[in-house]
Structures are given as structure tokens and as C-alpha cells.
Amino acid sequence: MVKEVLEWWNLGKGKIIVDGTLGLGGHTKAILEATNAEVTIYAFDWNEESLSLAKERLKDYMDRVKFIPKNFVFIREFLEKEGVRADGVLLDLGLSSFLLEGSGLGFSFQRDEPLDMRMSKTLRVKAKDVLNRASFEELSKILQEGEVPKAKTFAKMLIQKRKISPFETTQDLVMAVKEFYKPSYKKEKDLLALVFQAFRIYVNQELENLKRALREIPEILAVGGRFLVISYHSLEDREVKRAFQRDTRLEVLTKKPITPSPEEIKKNPRARSAKMRVAERRS
Ligand SMILES: C[S@@+](CC[C@H](N)C(=O)[O-])C[C@H]1O[C@@H](n2cnc3c(N)ncnc32)[C@H](O)[C@@H]1O
Known part of the structure; x- marks a missing residue:
């Protein structure tokens, strides 16, 4: 504009x-x-x-x-x-x-990059640290504040998934979203955008x-x-x-x-x- x-x-x-x-x-x-x-x-x-x-x-x-x-x-x-x-x-x-397409920082669900999402190197916590370490309450809050539907049950699923294999890349998170919300949500891209946005908002405060x-x-x-x-x-x-x-x-x-x-x-x-x-x- x-x-x-x-x-x-x-x-x-x-x-x-x-x-x-x-x-x-x-x-x-x-x-x-x-x-x-x-x-x-x-x-x-x-x-x-x-x-x-x-x-x-x-x-x-x-x-x-x-x-x-x-x-x-x-x-x-x-x-x-x-x-x-x-x-x-x-x-x-x-x-x-x-930042979305050229930084390699994992902001886009359409790329396969490390789940970092820190806009500034002065920030300490990467998105993958949040996904792998946050408590159920913290994850639910991040998703709820980002207006992600079914936040609590999705948070529970993320915790189960990370026990099997920790989150490392954007595609790990994409797979979790697709697995959890299918087939009830048709607008898959909107949902992915919302989930990625929720973590990005949190990581960058x-x-x-x-x-x-x-x-x-x-x-x-x-x-x-x-x-x-x-x-x-x-x-x-x-x-x-x-x-x-x-x-x-x-x-x-x-x-x-x-x-x-x-x-x-x-x-x-x-x-x-x-x-x-x-x-x-x-x-
Ligand atoms: C939408 S882009 C700005 C585009 C710019 N107006 C232009 O015309 O090219 C937002 C920019 O704000 C920066 N940014 C976001 N939050 C910030 C913050 N808290 N402090 C400083 N820069 C920030 C991002 O790093 C990004 O480069």
C-alpha cells in the first residue's frame, strides 16, 4: 500500500x-x-x-x-x-x-526448511523448541490465541507425535496438521497458514x-x-x-x-x- x-x-x-x-x-x-x-x-x-x-x-x-x-x-x-x-x-x-520465501527460516508451509521462525537472531527460542518442549497448556494457549480450531485436541496430538519423533522441519508440522484435521477441514491451506501463523506470533512475541x-x-x-x-x-x-x-x-x-x-x-x-x-x- x-x-x-x-x-x-x-x-x-x-x-x-x-x-x-x-x-x-x-x-x-x-x-x-x-x-x-x-x-x-x-x-x-x-x-x-x-x-x-x-x-x-x-x-x-x-x-x-x-x-x-x-x-x-x-x-x-x-x-x-x-x-x-x-x-x-x-x-x-x-x-x-x-522472510517468507527467501530467508530459509521456515515461515512457509510450502517449503521444506528447519522450523526456526525467529525474525531476529536476538530471539532465543525457535519454533521447533516450542513444539518439542512446551507443555500441553502452553501449546493449547498458543493455538487458541492464534484462533486455530480444536486447539486443545490438536495440542494433545502434537505432544504424542513429538514423543515418537521430534519436530525438526516445516514439513513435520505440515504432516501433523494434515493428519489431524483431515477430512473434516476442506480449506487445508487456510488451516496450515493459521497454524504456522500461531507459532510465528508466539516465537516473535x-x-x-x-x-x-x-x-x-x-x-x-x-x-x-x-x-x-x-x-x-x-x-x-x-x-x-x-x-x-x-x-x-x-x-x-x-x-x-x-x-x-x-x-x-x-x-x-x-x-x-x-x-x-x-x-x-x-x-
Ligand atoms: C511486511 S515487512 C515490511 C515491508 C516493507 N514495508 C517494505 O516495503 O519492503 C515487515 C518487516 O518488519 C520486520 N519486523 C517485524 N517485527 C519487527 C519488530 N518487532 N521490530 C523490527 N522489525 C520487525 C520484519 O523483519 C520484516 O522485515
Whole structure:
């Protein structure tokens, strides 16, 4: 939703923008191209490989971008140390196509890769550690929070399976899903996506990070500064909607979330679930 992001920002001279989820730099590049030498971007991403690929793609703009290899929960702390406030902050949550298809970290059920799922090497626990070591209660909670159907009975089955052979690869998990849900669930791909997403959210503490960022980022927004969040599933969107409504410093500018155009969805089907909400700091 690059066009939509550009439309919701007032990108004039001297503005400071924070891209909290740089990825391979798609949004940042579009902002840089649209603004000549007027805007400085603080670009965060905790995936070291994405950050170095983005640096290469953005090498013509080095003087206008600061690359920060950190979790976006540290945006407030970082900007406070720099002594600046942001005129715009973007969080484009979740996975990039690089993480899904090119990282080898086991995010995709369509590949056969080690079950890692850590977006950042600073995280200690891999998805396979969770699958092989978590208690029944923990596994059930992870699956329930990810809105996976029949979470408890599936958790029980995972525990039985790991006793026979520990989980190592994405295909071990795919087989368990297919075995457990067959033949009652026709939408096998949706189910696989949901199970993989549940473990990914847990391993990367995605909802905890999002909640903290939603609390802290309004503090470093300049008055009139805008906070844009693009989410990809209802668990995230619910948090964004609630946090924006609750925060008395913010005015919500999007009554309903902005969604991608049919053309964008045609070009990039993964964008179909994207929802963008925008709030402005008023005081
Ligand atoms: C959907 S992609 C962003 C794509 C980017 N907007 C673009 O145009 O190329 C999300 C990125 O956010 C990063 N990310 C996810 N959670 C993060 C966190 N808590 N802190 C920093 N980066 C995070 C991921 O590593 C990934 O590269």
C-alpha cells in the first residue's frame, strides 16, 4: 500500500519519518523518491539480513536514511536519545516476501526448511523448541490465541507425535496438521497458514511487541504527526483499533481501515488481508 502511505503523510521539508519495519525498503524508497532531499528516515528492522539487503537497495540515499538494527519497541528510546520527534511513523507488520520465501527460516508451509521462525537472531527460542518442549497448556494457549480450531485436541496430538519423533522441519508440522484435521477441514491451506501463523506470533512475541509500540510511539510523535499501522490479521488489527481509540492524545483519521486496491491485490495476492489505520497526534 505504498501509494496509500504516501497520501496519508504530509511530507514537507525537514520532516522526520520513522519506518519501523523497513523490510527490503519498499515504503522507504517510495518516500525518498517522492521527497528529494527534504525528509530524514529512521529505518528499523530487527532482521539483520533484510536490513543489509535494504541498505544495498537504498545505497543512493545513504545520507537521508539511518539504518537501525533493532526491534521497533525501541523506537521511543532511540528517538529520545537523538533528541527528535517524529512527523510520521509507519509499522507495516508481519512478514516480507523475503522472510517468507527467501530467508530459509521456515515461515512457509510450502517449503521444506528447519522450523526456526525467529525474525531476529536476538530471539532465543525457535519454533521447533516450542513444539518439542512446551507443555500441553502452553501449546493449547498458543493455538487458541492464534484462533486455530480444536486447539486443545490438536495440542494433545502434537505432544504424542513429538514423543515418537521430534519436530525438526516445516514439513513435520505440515504432516501433523494434515493428519489431524483431515477430512473434516476442506480449506487445508487456510488451516496450515493459521497454524504456522500461531507459532510465528508466539516465537516473535508479535502481539506483545505491537502492544508496547502502540503505547509508546504516540509519545515521540510531534503534534500533527501521524501514526500509520498496516496489519495483516484480525488479532493485530483489533489491537491497533483499540489502542488508537483509547489514546486521548490521538485522533483517529480512518473510521474504517484502508484496504489495498483490487489492482494491488491482483499483483500481490498476499496484500489482500492488509488493513491500514491512521491516527494523528493532537496534543
Ligand atoms: C511486511 S515487512 C515490511 C515491508 C516493507 N514495508 C517494505 O516495503 O519492503 C515487515 C518487516 O518488519 C520486520 N519486523 C517485524 N517485527 C519487527 C519488530 N518487532 N521490530 C523490527 N522489525 C520487525 C520484519 O523483519 C520484516 O522485515
